[in-house]
Amino acid sequence: MTTPSAFIFPGQGSQKVGMLADAYAAFTAVRDTFEEASTALGYDLWDLVQNGEQEALNMTATTQPVLLTSSVALWRAWLEQGGAQPAVMAGHSLGEFSALVCAQSLGFADAVQLVRQRGEFMQTAVPVGEGAMAAIIGLDDAAIVATCAEVVASGAGEVAAVNFNSPGQVVIAGHTAAVDAAIAALKEAGAKRAMPLPVSAPFHTSLMKPAGERLAQAMAGLSIAAPTIPVIHNVHAEAEQDPERIRELLVQQIYSPVQWTACVASIVSRGITEMVECGPGKVLSGLNRRIDKSLNSHSLEDPEALQATKLALTGQK
Structure with missing residues (x-):
């Protein structure tokens, strides 16, 4: 068997x-x-x-x-x-x-x-340099989704949670400026780590x-x-x-x-x-x-x- x-x-x-x-x-x-x-x-x-x-x-x-x-x-x-x-x-x-x-x-x-x-x-x-991705460690999914929505509402550009890899490990992606803004906001919201990833395009976003x-x-x-x-x-x-x-x-x-x-x-x-x-x-x-x-x-x-x-x-x- x-x-x-x-x-x-x-x-x-x-x-x-x-x-x-x-x-x-x-x-x-x-x-x-x-x-x-x-x-x-x-x-x-x-x-x-x-x-x-x-x-x-x-x-x-x-x-x-x-x-x-x-x-x-x-x-x-x-x-x-x-x-x-x-x-x-x-x-x-x-x-x-x-x-x-x-x-x-x-x-x-x-x-x-x-x-x-x-x-x-x-x-x-997306032209090289205009898109980015980042890994967010140690924050729950709902907080990440909400923070990305706030960044989008602020006019910084598109950013969203795109890889729900495991509890406490989510990847975000979008316009470079919006991803940078989200990284700062997510650290403030309590993320243990928020790290840009070495990719040149915002995969799995709109x-x-x-x-x-x-x-x-x-x-x-x-x-x-x-x-x-x-x-x-x-x-x-x-x-x-x-x-x-x-x-x-x-x-x-x-x-x-x-x-x-x-x-x-x-x-x-x-x-x-x-x-x-x-x-x-x-x-x-x-x-x-x-x-x-x-x-x-x-x-x-x-x-x-x-x-x-x-x-x-x-x-x-």
């Missing part, structure tokens, strides 16, 4: 030069997936991951296909090694696309090209609506199927089966807050406590600990971690 699990897929911020080298050496599925992505993109993605500059890897239009490919590669390695299908999936922002590929809702070659475009659309929606319109056009002819495994969506923390509804949610997601805390709560409500982070890094595992201490987090990042996860889910810890 295998314990029911949820597979969760990371978004931007989990990438680093040299990642997945051991998995690439060990698993045919990882090598084949990167080769497939390179063919779709027209450049050697694996060479970039291993030998490129971190700055190049952090460019949004590069980061998105890199992380999607990494997650799909580890998912395929998991299946190649006889890993069991999870009961449910979810992904943080970009990770939602990874989840939908692994649930057979989106084709991989289509998705890797689509997320490269998504990255370009997001990066160019300022991303032009990117959403372009993404809708890019997805117009894209084939989407009903997922074979339920995927919890960022916009409303629910699973959907209707392909056209999934198409709408992927567009809305680009300018809507990421409801990650609610997504994890939705998974927990299904009686699941085993969470497998299917991608590089352990960002989501860290958030899990803050959201619900009953959750057990697992990784597939390297061969040893994958084997340990298999054993844990079959009760052979």
Whole structure:
């Protein structure tokens, strides 16, 4: 018997030069997936991951296909090694696309090209320097939402809570001046920390609506199927089966807050406590600990971690 699990897929911020080298050496599925992505993109993605500059890897239009490919590669390695299908999936922002590929809702070659475009659309929606993001630690969600509304009302520009990552950890984004004003106001309101993030665009805000319109056009002819495994969506923390509804949610997601805390709560409500982070890094595992201490987090990042996860889910810890 295998314990029911949820597979969760990371978004931007989990990438680093040299990642997945051991998995690439060990698993045919990882090598084949990167080769497939390179063919779709027209450049050697694996060479970039291993030998490129971190700055190049952090460019949004590069980061998105890199992380999607990494997650799909580890998912395929998991299946190649006889890993069991999870009961449910979810992904943080970009990770939602990874989840939908692994649930057979989106084709991989289509998705890797689509997320490269998504990255370009997001990066160019707001001129560099005019948008910003910041992490707010140690203040409740309602206080952050209210403070952002006050800053907007003051005429400083647009700013809103955009990533509800865990209780006490929320990301805000908007016009640079408005984010700066919100940081000052939130510190005054009692935030333990309020830190600007090293990104150049205000993701998941209303300022991303032009990117959403372009993404809708890019997805117009894209084939989407009903997922074979339920995927919890960022916009409303629910699973959907209707392909056209999934198409709408992927567009809305680009300018809507990421409801990650609610997504994890939705998974927990299904009686699941085993969470497998299917991608590089352990960002989501860290958030899990803050959201619900009953959750057990697992990784597939390297061969040893994958084997340990298999054993844990079959009760052979």
